[in-house]
Amino acid sequence: MGDVVVRIDHVTKRFAGHVAVHDLSLQVPSGGIFGLLGPNGAGKTTTIRMMMNIITPDEGRVTLFGGSGTGRDLSARVGYLPEERGLYKKMKVLDHLIFLGEAKGLSRVSARRSGKAWIERLGLGDWSPRKVEDLSKGMQQKVQFIGALIHEPDLLILDEPFSGLDPVNSQVMKDVVVEIARSRRTILFSTHIMEHAEKMCDRVVIIARGEKVVDGSLAEVKQQAGARHVALAFTRNAANAGRVLADRSLVARVDDRGASAEVELAPGSDGEALLRALVSADVGISRFEIVEPSLESIFIAKVGAEAARPAAREEVHA
Amino acid sequence: MRKLQAIIRREFVERVRTRAFVISTVLFPTLWGGMIYFQATVMSRQTRTNNVVIVDGGGGPLGQRVEAAMREAQLGKGAEAHPKYIVARIPADGRLQEVKDSLVRLVGLRGDSVGHLDGILVLSDTSLTTGAIQYLGSNVASPAEMESLEDVLQPVLLTARLVRENVDPKIVERVSGRVKLDKQKVTEGRETGESGTTSFLVAYIMGFILYIALLMYGIQVMGSVLEEKTSRIIEVLASSLTPFELMLGKVIGVGSVGLFQLAIWVGSAFLITTNLGSVLGMMHASPEAAADIPVPSIGPGLAVVFLLFFGLGFFLYASLYAAVGAMCNSQQDTQQANTPVTMGIVVGFMTMFPLLNEPNGTLGRILSLVPFTAPFATPIRYSISPLPLGEVLLSVAATTTGMLAVVWLASRIYRVGILAYGKKPSLRELARWVRTA
Numbered sequence: 001m002g003d004v005v006v007r008i009d010h011v012t013k014r015f016a017g018h019v020a021v022h023d024l025s026l027q028v029p030s031g032g033i034f035g036l037l038g039p040n041g042a043g044k045t046t047t048i049r050m051m052m053n054i055i056t057p058d059e060g061r062v063t064l065f066g067g068s069g070t071g072r073d074l075s076a077r078v079g080y081l082p083e084e085r086g087l088y089k090k091m092k093v094l095d096h097l098i099f100l101g102e103a104k105g106l107s108r109v110s111a112r113r114s115g116k117a118w119i120e121r122l123g124l125g126d127w128s129p130r131k132v133e134d135l136s137k138g139m140q141q142k143v144q145f146i147g148a149l150i151h152e153p154d155l156l157i158l159d160e161p162f163s164g165l166d167p168v169n170s171q172v173m174k175d176v177v178v179e180i181a182r183s184r185r186t187i188l189f190s191t192h193i194m195e196h197a198e199k200m201c202d203r204v205v206i207i208a209r210g211e212k213v214v215d216g217s218l219a220e221v222k223q224q225a226g227a228r229h230v231a232l233a234f235t236r237n238a239a240n241a242g243r244v245l246a247d248r249s250l251v252a253r254v255d256d257r258g259a260s261a262e263v264e265l266a267p268g269s270d271g272e273a274l275l276r277a278l279v280s281a282d283v284g285i286s287r288f289e290i291v292e293p294s295l296e297s298i299f300i301a302k303v304g305a306e307a308a309r310p311a312a313r314e315e316v317h318a
Numbered sequence: 319m320r321k322l323q324a325i326i327r328r329e330f331v332e333r334v335r336t337r338a339f340v341i342s343t344v345l346f347p348t349l350w351g352g353m354i355y356f357q358a359t360v361m362s363r364q365t366r367t368n369n370v371v372i373v374d375g376g377g378g379p380l381g382q383r384v385e386a387a388m389r390e391a392q393l394g395k396g397a398e399a400h401p402k403y404i405v406a407r408i409p410a411d412g413r414l415q416e417v418k419d420s421l422v423r424l425v426g427l428r429g430d431s432v433g434h435l436d437g438i439l440v441l442s443d444t445s446l447t448t449g450a451i452q453y454l455g456s457n458v459a460s461p462a463e464m465e466s467l468e469d470v471l472q473p474v475l476l477t478a479r480l481v482r483e484n485v486d487p488k489i490v491e492r493v494s495g496r497v498k499l500d501k502q503k504v505t506e507g508r509e510t511g512e513s514g515t516t517s518f519l520v521a522y523i524m525g526f527i528l529y530i531a532l533l534m535y536g537i538q539v540m541g542s543v544l545e546e547k548t549s550r551i552i553e554v555l556a557s558s559l560t561p562f563e564l565m566l567g568k569v570i571g572v573g574s575v576g577l578f579q580l581a582i583w584v585g586s587a588f589l590i591t592t593n594l595g596s597v598l599g600m601m602h603a604s605p606e607a608a609a610d611i612p613v614p615s616i617g618p619g620l621a622v623v624f625l626l627f628f629g630l631g632f633f634l635y636a637s638l639y640a641a642v643g644a645m646c647n648s649q650q651d652t653q654q655a656n657t658p659v660t661m662g663i664v665v666g667f668m669t670m671f672p673l674l675n676e677p678n679g680t681l682g683r684i685l686s687l688v689p690f691t692a693p694f695a696t697p698i699r700y701s702i703s704p705l706p707l708g709e710v711l712l713s714v715a716a717t718t719t720g721m722l723a724v725v726w727l728a729s730r731i732y733r734v735g736i737l738a739y740g741k742k743p744s745l746r747e748l749a750r751w752v753r754t755a
Binding site for chain 2: 049052053054055078080084085087088089100102103104105148
């Protein structure tokens with residue numbers, strides 16, 4: 001612990017016509033789970049591709065494990081699940097995993113052993129002699145997930161690992177991720193789904209439009225946002241509640257979910273004042289709690305409601 | 319190195335396992351063998367006895383001489399020998415047209431009472447002086463049978479003319495022996511026992527194999543690059559191997575499939591030709607027929623030159639195909655984009671035909687120095703007549719230089735192309751890809 005696994009120093013990457021990442025600096029400490037968060041198009045995948053040395057930054061430096069080697073030289077220590085999933089459709093599952101292991105520098109024998117063990121572990125046992133094209137999309141994603149960690153990397157980089165998975169399979173993969181983090185290895189994953197990040201991450205960085213807006217451990221981030229958040233749930237007259245919450249002298253920001261809401265109190269206001277206002281507006285209240293802000297409300301506050309909208313919509317599918 | 323091996327092995331194993339590989343390995347020589355067999359039977363010497371009627375309208379001794387010569391002509395040797403013709407001569411002095419017309423109706427008919435008439439040979443009174451003899455037959459399309467008939471008639475006409483000029487028939491007999499040119503190819507100072515025909519066959523087969531292999535396996539490299547790009551697996555690969563290693567692994571992997579297939583073909587051809595007698599026996603043909611089948615032999619020098627240029631040509635063309643695959647996003651894209659590369663191979667193959675006639679002319683020398691045509695030109699020229707070592711080395715050097723330049727260029731396009739999605743690049747964009755560091 002204490003070592004920095006990934007260091008990004010003032011990195012800028014431009015593509016024809018737009019800046020994907022602008023003067024980004026961040027450090028991923030060794031061990032634990034690091035969340036790289038941001039709305040779609042924020043530059044998460046570009047940042048990850050630069051870590052993997054698939055593309056090179058226009059300015060700045062990316063360093064892995066404190067050395068001078070690039071992601072490719074160190075690929076034996078790094079596992080990578082790209083956002084765009086893809087496998088050779090005609091290959092058999094086990095053969096494919098052996099190939100991916102070998103491409104990371106494993107010997108054929110250990111790639112086979114490790115591939116078999118993971119196939120069993122993730123419940124793909126019956127499928128190992130089948131061709132990849134016979135598998136469902138979710139199973140293919142599991143195969144690729146195994147491919148990313150088959151060589152037991154010190155750093156596992158997962159780009160949107162849970163998108164498109166059902167809750168059961170998603171849980172299986174989360175368990176694996178947590179287990180790897182417990183063995184003092186490092187996981188970096190990107191997501192635009194704050195719920196996942198909130199449950200799993202030790203540290204998060206939120207980027208928007210190619211720039212960093214939040215950086216720190218989950219606890220720090222929440223503390224910085226302040227404990228001036230109130231979680232509410234309504235039983236009746238939710239419409240009246242909406243009017244009260246629109247009062248900017250009481251409430252600075254609202255994450256209104258209809259029957260419930262999370263609000264940030266306005267400066268100079270306090271919880272009692274808000275409660276009084278709600279009661280006098282005849283709102284039925286089933287929950288009134290001063291809380292730490294949720295990652296999602298921090299995300300929305302920092303990134304802006306506009307940028308968050310597509311992310312929130314996709315959450316419904318996930 | 320282990321990673322590169324993994325790429326090569328995957329390309330090789332996954333390809334050799336496919337049904338397409340098995341089918342092409344079996345089908346190609348079968349089709350080709352069939353084609354050669356067909357050509358051989360059409361072109362081969364006469365094997366069957368022809369029934370011919372001579373309509374003798376000349377009245378002189380020519381008719382009798384022709385009849386005698388045709389009766390004497392034999393097919394085959396020793397115990398196998400049988401007459402070439404069954405001949406009948408009908409004197410038709412004055413009513414030539416009439417007899418001819420009545421016989422023409424019978425040509426080609428099959429019937430127990432008449433027998434099978436292959437053709438009629440018409441001698442007129444001017445045949446002796448002009449040499450004009452008419453043959454009306456059902457077998458005129460067979461070059462072999464016609465040539466053989468001419469061979470019988472030629473000396474008869476000569477003898478008859480000399481006798482008419484009062485030359486002693488004995489002298490005539492002595493001087494009219496034909497030239498028997500025995501063509502034997504000499505390679506590297508040794509007699510190869512190879513005739514002109516088989517030497518031509520070797521050049522032809524080699525040119526054809528180069529053409530098929532470069533085209534077929536080059537396009538496979540292109541398809542494989544495209545598959546990795548469209549399935550996006552390239553991102554995982556690109557994160558652990560350099561683009562150059564990826565391209566190299568692919569080209570070597572697919573190339574070894576080509577060599578493996580070639581080895582199967584050459585190996586089985588070798589087994590068949592060395593055991594030709596028993597193979598023919600299995601096919602119920604006489605073992606002596608083996609002597610008539612041209613068996614090409616490939617000296618070690620030629621084998622080295624062929625393999626060397628196959629390798630150079632394959633690296634050159636396959637890396638170009640890899641670059642084409644990398645800059646495209648769909649099968650349709652590649653169909654158009656690969657045309658320049660395919661044209662190079664086609665042109666290279668086409669150079670074979672002028673080279674077969676004149677292997678060591680200026681054209682041949684130039685083609686051996688152009689990297690795009692040398693993979694065809696040099697082995698073909700070498701197979702017809704071995705080139706001096708200096709010239710071979712010069713050709714190897716030129717082709718290697720060109721190949722390295724092309725591989726460098728292709729790998730720069732490949733490197734950018736594999737991660738570029740969207741519109742197919744224009745030539746200007748391609749140039750920018752090559753320039754970017």
